[in-house]
Amino acid sequence: MQVNEKTSSRKKSQTKGQATEEASLVADIAAKSAARKPAKKSRRRATTKSVKIIVNGEDRVRLIAEAAYFKAEFRGFAGGDTVRDWLEAEAQIDSMYRVKD
Secondary structure, three states: OHHHHHHHHHHHHHHHHHHHHHHHHHHHHHHHHHHOOOOOOOOOOOOOOOOOEEEOHHHHHHHHHHHHHHHHHHOOOOOOOHHHHHHHHHHHHHHHEEEOO
């Protein structure tokens, strides 16, 4: 019995030693990766241009009316304010289109 107890205690100490070694390796790796400099980010920006489509006055009003209708439809035509729908739609359309003089 004594031999088995000594053998098992040696195995336990070896296992604890291995676990300690592994923990120190993991800690070293974590420290090294934390010390690394972050990768440089590209400063290159997209060169897309914002282009507004030109519409005449009649088309602008038609687009605003459709957008206001869809806003009311989205809320199920319940409640809300038609003037507010119109003004929000107008702002949306004006941000997307340019009116032809």
